[in-house]
Each structure stands twice: as structure tokens, then as C-alpha cells.
Amino acid sequence: MKLSIVATLYNSESYIAEFLLRASNAAKQLVGNDFEIILVNDGSPDKSLELSREFTKNNENLVIVDLSRNFGHHKAMMTGLAYAKGDKVFLIDSDLEEEPEWLLLFSKQMSLKNCDVVCGIQEHRKGDLFERWSGIIFYSTFRWLSGLDLPKNLVVARLMSRRYVNALLTHMESELFMAGLWVITGFDQQPYKVVKHNCSETTYSFYKKISQFINSVTAFSKRPLLGIFIIGCFIFMISALWAGYLIVNWLFWERPPNGYTSLMASIWLLGGMVTAFLGIIGIYLSKVYSETKQRPYTIIRNIYKSADFREG
Template sequence: MKLSLVATLYRSAEFVVEFHLRISQAAQQLVGDDYEIVFVNDGSPDSSLELAAQLSEVDYHVVVVDLSRNFGHHHAMMTGLRHARGERVFLIDSDLEEDPAWLLSFSEQMEREKVDVVYGVQKQRKGKYFERWTGRLFYKLFRFLSGLEVPDNIVVARLMSRRYVDALTQHDERELFMAGLWVITGFEQRAQFIIKRSRDETTYTLRKKVAQLVNSITAFSSAPLVGIFGVGCAIFLLSAIYTCFLVINWLFLGSPPSGYTSLMASIWLLGGLVIAFVGVVGIYLAKVYSEVKHRPNTIVRNIYRQTGGRSVE
């Protein structure tokens, strides 16, 4: 099979039919009839699964992988890539913010530059000022703490070679951050500037964005732990210097240390630092706990194909 098209479904009912039509047109223009469309239903609470299953009954190109519950966007993407069989794999969101026609320009660039990956990057991040500002801050923090050169405003849409997908799916982490995995997998990758359509609503709330920031940094960087060690050493050094000053002041000047306010401020400062540092260590410990249990990243409930029946994994 020449081409696999992979998309996840979550609250996607209003987009599924149009997405299927547009991605099919792009695929047929590129490879004729030799392609598949892999939809991964990530526990969508709307009718996304029913609509995708109906498409699989009338279009033999469509395969629907139905997860047993919502596992998260990144886990769903990895599941779709593991089910893709094509020589090339085009990963894209199904909400039509990303244009299915990008497949053609991505393929042209891949052929021209002989690379393994062509991915989309927004010239300017979509959304309002707060969304753009937090996006820039996220990537700056991630690059600073992890050392990985993840481009600003990268999008999901990307065309990948078979060998790259095989290498990418070897990662068996429980805590996934796909943008980081895309970078550390290596191979020759090139960006293509695109314009992403903006919708008013988003399934990524502020709470989810903060959780994603914490997860991505702790998954790819030990810098917070190193920072804790550095701050601890600095506090110890300052405390030692101040203690020497107090002893010298008491021995030679005869004025004992005093000051309830400075004492309480020091206690609160050190107490807050200790609690914060224990929290950071706890996050890393929780990740170790999650990895050693080695639970499956996703559980597939059903796979829908044109036969009209259901095969269970």
C-alpha cells in the first residue's frame, strides 16, 4: 500500500464526512486507489464513531480503530500510526483546521528534497493574543529546559516515510509528548509553512495546556531536578555565610542575633521551597511509577471495516 492517512476523532462529528471527502480526493489525486484512511476514535462522546463506522461500510479504504475510552490525543495518534500500513503515512487532525490538500504540497516537497518527513509550521499562531502568547512561552520553556529544537507553532499535519514511522513507533513510553518524539526520532525532516484555519472553540482548556507543559518538560528534561540541586547548594552557601556572620557578631561585638520578622520570613521561604521541590521530585517519581507498571498505552475495543462486521482485538 502506497499511502496511509491517519486522523483521530474526538468531538469530530460535524467534520467527519467533509474530512473524508476532502482527504479522499487528495489521496486519489496523489496515489490513485492505493491508500487507506485510518480513523482512531479516542472515546468521542458524540456521534463521531457512528459516522466513521458508516463510512467504513461504503468505502473500503476506511478503517476505524475504536478505543475503549478516551486515552488522549497523543496516545490516539500513536495508535493510529501503529495501525498504518502504507509506504508513506500522512498524519493530520480531522477538525479541518488543517487542510487535507496539504498532502499534495507535502508530497511534492518530500520528493524534491529527498527527506523522510515534511511537517507543517504556522507562520503565525492561530487564535487570540493569549493563545499566541502562551504558545510562544510553551515552546521557549520547552526548548530551554529540554535542549530539543522543537519549532515554534508546529502542527500535527506531517507526511512521513515508512522507515521513520517504524522508528517513531518503537517508543513505548506511557507519558507521550509527540512533538518531542518527532524530534528525537531523527532522520531528515523539513518544515513547510502553512496557514491553519481557526475555530472559536477548542478541546484544549487552560488546565490541559498547563498539564501538557508539565508533562512535556518532565518527559524530556531533568533540568528541574538539576535546578533543585543548584538552588539547594546556593541556599546552603548563603546560610553558611550568614551563620558565620552571626557567630562573629556575637563573639566580637557582643550583640546577639534578634529579629522575629526575619526569622519567620526565612522559615516561610525555606518551607515553601522545600514543599515546591518535593512536588517536583514527586512528579518525576509519578512518571517512574507510571512507566514501571507498563500498562498499555491504549486499548482497542473494535476495528470497523467495510465488511459491516466488527473484529475485536
């Protein structure tokens, strides 16, 4: 098979029909009828599964991978990639904020550059002021902490070669951060500037964004642990100097320290820092605990194809 198109479903019922039409037309222009469209239902609470199953009746190129519950966007994407069989794999969101027709542009770029990946990059991040600034802070902080050259304003849409997808699937983490995995997998990856539309409300709440940030940093960076060590050493040095001053002061001048304000402030400051540091260490330990259990990152409940209806 020449091409696989992979997308996830979550609150996507209003977009499925147009997405399938546009994705199919783009794929036919590129490879004829030698393609598949894989939609991964990530426990969508609306009628995305029912509607997409109806489309499989008359679309032999369509495959629905139904997960047993909501596992998260990144894990659903990896499940779709694992099921894809195409020589090239086009990953994209199904909400039409990313255009299915980018497939043709990405394919042309891949041929010109002779690369393994063409990935979409927003020249200007979409959304309101909070979404734009939170994105800037996230990418800047992640690059500084992880040391990875993560492109700014990266979107989901990307066209990948078979060997790149196979290499990507060798990562066995149960807690996934796809943008980081895309980068560390390597190969020749070329950006393509795109304009992402604002067609739907984001499903990433403020809490989800914070959780993703913590997960991404702890998955790809040891610097928070190094920072704890450095700050601990700094506090120890300051404390030692202060203790030395108090001893000298007591031996030669006999002037006891005045008041308890500085003492209580120091106790609360150090207590808060110790609690925060223990929390950071706890996050790393919880990730180790999660990985050692070796649980699958998704569970597939069923797979639907047009052949199922013909056999029935």
C-alpha cells in the same frame, strides 16, 4: 499499500463527512485507490463513532479504530500510526483546521528534498492573545529546559516515510509528548509553512495545557532536578555565611539579631521551596512508577471496516 492517512476523532461529528471527502480526493490524486484512511475514535462523547461507522459501509478505504475510552490526543495518534500500513503516512487532525489537501504539497516537498518527513509549521500562530502568548512561552521554555530544537508553532499535519514511522513506534513511553518524540526520532525533517484555520473551539483547556507542559518537560529534561541541586547549594552557602556572621557577632560584639520578621520570612520561603522541590521530584518518581508498570497506552475496543458489513 502506498499511503495511510491517520486522524483522531473527538467531538468531530460535524467535520467527518467533509474531511473524508477532501482526504479521499487528495489521496486519489496522489496514489489512485491504493490508500487507507484510519480514524481513531478517542472516546468521543458525540456521535463521531456512529457517523464514521456509517461511512465505512460504502468506503472500502476507511478503517475505524475505536478505543475503549478517552486516552488523550497524543496516545490516540500513536495508536493510529501503529495500525497504519502505508509506505507513506500522512498524520493530520480531522477538524479541518489543517487542510487535507496539504498532502499533495507535502508529497511534492518530500520528493524535492528527498527527506523522510515534511511537517507543517505555522508562520503566525492562530488563536486569541492568550493562545498565541501561551504557545510562545511553552515552546521557548521547553527548548531551554530540554535542549531540543523543537520548531516553533508546529502543527499535527505531517507526511512521514515508512522507515521514520517504524522508528517512531519504537518509543515505548506510556506518557507521550508527540512533538518531542518527533524531534528525537531524528531523520531528515523539512518544515513547510502553512496557515492553520480556526474552525472549532480548542479541546485543550488551561488545565490540560499546564498538564501537557509539565508532562513534556519532565519527559525530556533533567534540568529541573539540576536546578533544585544548584538552588539548594546556593541556599546552603548563604546560610553558612549568615551563620558565620552570627557567630562572629556573638563572640566579638554580643549583638543578638533584632526581631523575628526576617526569621519567619526565611522559614516560609525555605518551607515553600522545599515543598515545591519535593513536588518536582515526586513528578519524576511518578513517571518512573508509571513506566515500570508497562501498561499499554491505549486499549482498542473494536476495529470497523467495510468488509464487516459485507460479511454481515
